[in-house]
Amino acid sequence: MRPSTVTGAVLATAVLLLVAVRDGHCAQLCMDSSFPRTINGSLSFCGYNGTSCCNATDDAAVQKQFAAMNISGTPCGDIVKNILCARCNPYAGELFTVTTTSRTVPLLCSTTGVSSRLSTKPAAATTDYCSQVWDTCKDVRIPGSPFQAPKGGAAAPKLTDLWQSAGEFCSALGGGGAAKSPCLDGGGAAFNATRPALPLNGMCLERIGNGSYLNMAAHPDGSNRVFLSNQAGKVFLATVPAQGSGKTLGIDVASPFLDITDEVHFDNEFGLMGLAFHPGFATNGRFFVSYNCDKTQSASCAGRCACNSDFGCDPAKLGADNGAQPCQYQSVIAEYTANATSGTPAKATSANPVEVRRIMTLGLPFTTHHGGQILFSPADGYMYFAMGDGGSVGDPWNFAQNKKTLLGKILRIDVNTMPSGNTTAGWGSYSIPKDNPSSTDSSFAPEVFAIGFKNPWRCSFDSGKPSYMYCADVGQAAYEEVDLITKGGNYGWRVFEGPLPYTPLSTPGGNTSAASINAISPVMGYHHNAVNNNVGSASIIGGYVYRSTVDPCLNGRYLYADLYAKSMWAGAESPEGSGVYNVTDLKFSCSKSSPIPCDVAAGSALPSLGYIFSFGEDNARDVYLLTSKGVYRVVDPAQCGYACPVKSSTPGASSSPSPGAAPSSAVRARAPAALAALMAGALLALLSLMSV
Numbered sequence: 118m119r120p121s122t123v124t125g126a127v128l129a130t131a132v133l134l135l136v137a138v139r140d141g142h143c144a145q146l147c148m149d150s151s152f153p154r155t156i157n158g159s160l161s162f163c164g165y166n167g168t169s170c171c172n173a174t175d176d177a178a179v180q181k182q183f184a185a186m187n188i189s190g191t192p193c194g195d196i197v198k199n200i201l202c203a204r205c206n207p208y209a210g211e212l213f214t215v216t217t218t219s220r221t222v223p224l225l226c227s228t229t230g231v232s233s234r235l236s237t238k239p240a241a242a243t244t245d246y247c248s249q250v251w252d253t254c255k256d257v258r259i260p261g262s263p264f265q266a267p268k269g270g271a272a273a274p275k276l277t278d279l280w281q282s283a284g285e286f287c288s289a290l291g292g293g294g295a296a297k298s299p300c301l302d303g304g305g306a307a308f309n310a311t312r313p314a315l316p317l318n319g320m321c322l323e324r325i326g327n328g329s330y331l332n333m334a335a336h337p338d339g340s341n342r343v344f345l346s347n348q349a350g351k352v353f354l355a356t357v358p359a360q361g362s363g364k365t366l367g368i369d370v371a372s373p374f375l376d377i378t379d380e381v382h383f384d385n386e387f388g389l390m391g392l393a394f395h396p397g398f399a400t401n402g403r404f405f406v407s408y409n410c411d412k413t414q415s416a417s418c419a420g421r422c423a424c425n426s427d428f429g430c431d432p433a434k435l436g437a438d439n440g441a442q443p444c445q446y447q448s449v450i451a452e453y454t455a456n457a458t459s460g461t462p463a464k465a466t467s468a469n470p471v472e473v474r475r476i477m478t479l480g481l482p483f484t485t486h487h488g489g490q491i492l493f494s495p496a497d498g499y500m501y502f503a504m505g506d507g508g509s510v511g512d513p514w515n516f517a518q519n520k521k522t523l524l525g526k527i528l529r530i531d532v533n534t535m536p537s538g539n540t541t542a543g544w545g546s547y548s549i550p551k552d553n554p555s556s557t558d559s560s561f562a563p564e565v566f567a568i569g570f571k572n573p574w575r576c577s578f579d580s581g582k583p584s585y586m587y588c589a590d591v592g593q594a595a596y597e598e599v600d601l602i603t604k605g606g607n608y609g610w611r612v613f614e615g616p617l618p619y620t621p622l623s624t625p626g627g628n629t630s631a632a633s634i635n636a637i638s639p640v641m642g643y644h645h646n647a648v649n650n651n652v653g654s655a656s657i658i659g660g661y662v663y664r665s666t667v668d669p670c671l672n673g674r675y676l677y678a679d680l681y682a683k684s685m686w687a688g689a690e691s692p693e694g695s696g697v698y699n700v701t702d703l704k705f706s707c708s709k710s711s712p713i714p715c716d717v718a719a720g721s722a723l724p725s726l727g728y729i730f731s732f733g734e735d736n737a738r739d740v741y742l743l744t745s746k747g748v749y750r751v752v753d754p755a756q757c758g759y760a761c762p763v764k765s766s767t768p769g770a771s772s773s774p775s776p777g778a779a780p781s782s783a784v785r786a787r788a789p790a791a792l793a794a795l796m797a798g799a800l801l802a803l804l805s806l807m808s809v
């Protein structure tokens with residue numbers, strides 16, 4: 118741990134004065150999470166110029182698809198062409214992925230479609246393009262028609278085969294307008310840039326548990342249950358109380374869902390770091406944990422060292438690190454399964470303790486910076502794994518910029534298609550998504566999705582725009598950043614720390630020059646010297662884009678915090694589609710009716726939340742803070758006296774009854790000894806995040 122209090126601040130200021138910051142990057146995103154490409158000239162069929170999600174080959178494919186429909190030169194043909202070409206729109210990611218269900222046509226701007234949940238007025242779109250599509254095309258037979266209900270099903274050769282009226286058609290395929298996603302308006306993507314942001318006065322929290330956890334995962338069955346895991350190696354199944362019920366988490370700490378504390382090396386930055394449930398868990402029972410092990414203690418802790426001869430790294434030259442031998446510690450992703458002896462996996466209240474398979478094992482060069490979060494993308498279904506640079510100060514071996522290593526990367530693997538035997542480089546058992554960056558650039562290791570991270574500490578997908586993945590990356594001594602992750606993107610570390618150039622202390626692994634990379638700047642973040650926490654250090658904790666209606670004034674804003682819980686922020690892209698995030702300091706306090714009273718910080722107006730380790734999101738899209746002192750949930754701002762012009766509402770999603778015999782909320786954390794152990798673990802985790 119090296120808080121580097123004063124030097125950090127001084128350095129940051131000096132650097133700021135001397136060097137211009139990097140260029141920003143706008144939040145355009147294609148359907149496959151890549152940035153639109155700069156194209157030469159304009160596309161001959163779809164006509165886009167400047168940047169587009171299509172190249173000439175894609176454009177020719179769209180042209181061929183359109184020609185097969187034999188409606189060229191008709192009014193409906195013009196419309197269908199516009200719709201087919203929307204995939205070339207630089208905002209295709211937003212137009213097509215407004216929900217997790219895959220769409221064959223983009224969201225069509227509509228005034229008759231679903232109105233905004235946040236507004237009492239009907240949504241105001243720029244035009245009623247959707248009705249125009251219906252009126253023009255409803256009776257036209259379109260061979261190979263792209264029109265189908267977003268939930269899948271057969272395509273309709275004629276719109277009237279599937280829908281009876283413009284209203285029905287537009288409630289299926291229309292939307293957009295005020296407070297909704299961008300939509301296709303007949304030209305390009307329409308944003309409501311003038312949408313007035315609701316004023317944000319503060320975030321109100323209630324404390325519903327007092328255990329300390331690193332991960333929360335919503336139960337994939339959509340019920341009001343979540344899984345929580347602690348750093349020591351236990352996973353618990355908990356019931357979330359209804360908003361406003363005054364109840365606490367239903368969790369029985371004496372009966373974990375899974376206990377792998379014997380496998381887990383738990384110390385400082387080591388432990389059970391990640392937890393992810395397969396989207397089909399309710400029927401297939403598959404789930405995954407990411408943890409660290411010590412090969413001197415466990416026979417199953419055996420994998421390749423991330424530093425190896427494939428790219429000229431010699432483990433013997435790594436140097437001593439806290440007395441550990443190189444790659445003594447490993448990062449593991451292991452698959453487990455629900456104990457479904459008594460019924461379906463959705464009903465299971467425990468896991469089978471026998472590991473099903475080892476997905477990945479990666480030997481760590483040093484004892485710090487190895488992230489470890491795993492999560493499934495709601496957009497593409499693949500598993501993402503956030504891996505740090507592997508440690509030591511300033512990434513001396515330049516791992517994060519080395520496209521061939523798995524360190525300092527966001528990795529993307531396919532755990533649905535299991536190869537027989539080893540994959541690519543012997544890291545484990547999984548397959549490679551066919552459109553990973555290595556498919557077009559062989560200089561990438563096959564698993565790599567994005568590069569240039571120091572210690573990504575908490576990534577999330579925006580549940581309102583599932584192709585948008587945000588990752589916070591812990592800084593060194595000056596800047597904490599939030600990145601919008603794009604396929605093949607380079608997020609700069611250790612050439613840059615956030616927007617600032619970084620000069621490493623030692624460079625045995627060589628340098629990468631700033632001019633040789635196209636580093637993407639963070640979309641949000643903060644300078645260490647902007648955080649007034651009396652410790653002089655800082656460590657970012659990435660959160661979620663808030664999509665619950667419980668606090669309408671937070672809706673659509675990305676929430677993040679500093680470990681020390683003195684500062685939190687909310688950022689919203691404004692104007693929409695601009696790539697510019699308007700970040701505001703987020704005031705917070707604790708609800709007077711919190712089921713477990715919050716601690717009061719001496720001499721401060723702030724509640725003493727403990728150290729913030731992570732955020733969580735449940736099936737109702739409610740957001741949680743996981744801290745050293747417990748589990749806090751965002752509640753109606755009125756409970757803290759924060760004004761918001763739109764009334765809080767609680768949609769039904771979380772109230773669906775749990776199908777299994779989940780522990781009742783009467784059974785609570787009740788073993789003081791176990792709790793004390795959890796708290797100790799929490800403090801150890803804290804040290805890890807601070808270490809630079």
Ligand SMILES: *[C@@H]1O[C@H](CO)[C@@H](O)[C@H](O)[C@H]1NC(C)=O
Binds near residue numbers: 158
């Ligand atoms: C763009 O196209 C023109 C004409 O086809 C060609 O001369 C030029 O080299 C191209 N530029 C790039 C960067 O591909």
Ligand SMILES: *[C@@H]1O[C@H](CO)[C@@H](O)[C@H](O)[C@H]1NC(C)=O
Binds near residue numbers: 158166167
């Ligand atoms: C793109 O097209 C627009 C309008 O069609 C035109 O004004 C603009 O100059 C073009 N840009 C480039 C880079 O070709």
Ligand SMILES: *[C@@H]1O[C@H](CO)[C@@H](O)[C@H](O)[C@H]1NC(C)=O
Binds near residue numbers: 172173174
């Ligand atoms: C065009 O882009 C597609 C992916 O969208 C890619 O597979 C193809 O190789 C690209 N073609 C050219 C000529 O760049």
Ligand SMILES: *[C@@H]1O[C@H](CO)[C@@H](O)[C@H](O)[C@H]1NC(C)=O
Binds near residue numbers: 187
């Ligand atoms: C295309 O449509 C025209 C009339 O609109 C028809 O005469 C022609 O046979 C069609 N061609 C094909 C290949 O379906």
Ligand SMILES: *[C@@H]1O[C@H](CO)[C@@H](O)[C@H](O)[C@H]1NC(C)=O
Binds near residue numbers: 242310313
């Ligand atoms: C944008 O949203 C505002 C507020 O909801 C609405 O009054 C306005 O008509 C919308 N503008 C467009 C162009 O959709």
Ligand SMILES: *[C@@H]1O[C@H](CO)[C@@H](O)[C@H](O)[C@H]1NC(C)=O
Binds near residue numbers: 327365792
């Ligand atoms: C944790 O919360 C429960 C109420 O849910 C309470 O009974 C217990 O005393 C608390 N334990 C600690 C250590 O605060």
Ligand SMILES: *[C@@H]1O[C@H](CO)[C@@H](O)[C@H](O)[C@H]1NC(C)=O
Binds near residue numbers: 456457458467470
């Ligand atoms: C699995 O479930 C069965 C039936 O509920 C139970 O008897 C058994 O003890 C469970 N196994 C584990 C390892 O929890």
Ligand SMILES: *[C@@H]1O[C@H](CO)[C@@H](O)[C@H](O)[C@H]1NC(C)=O
Binds near residue numbers: 538539542543544
């Ligand atoms: C997988 O790869 C590792 C490292 O290259 C090797 O030790 C192991 O024997 C391989 N296993 C199989 C089943 O091929």
Ligand SMILES: *[C@@H]1O[C@H](CO)[C@@H](O)[C@H](O)[C@H]1NC(C)=O
Binds near residue numbers: 621625626627628
């Ligand atoms: C890397 O760059 C730094 C200056 O930024 C320099 O001091 C160092 O010698 C370089 N290392 C190598 C291996 O070139």
Ligand SMILES: *[C@@H]1O[C@H](CO)[C@@H](O)[C@H](O)[C@H]1NC(C)=O
Binds near residue numbers: 314316317692699
């Ligand atoms: C940024 O947010 C603040 C506070 O919510 C608001 O007053 C301001 O208008 C916003 N600026 C932009 C450009 O959206």
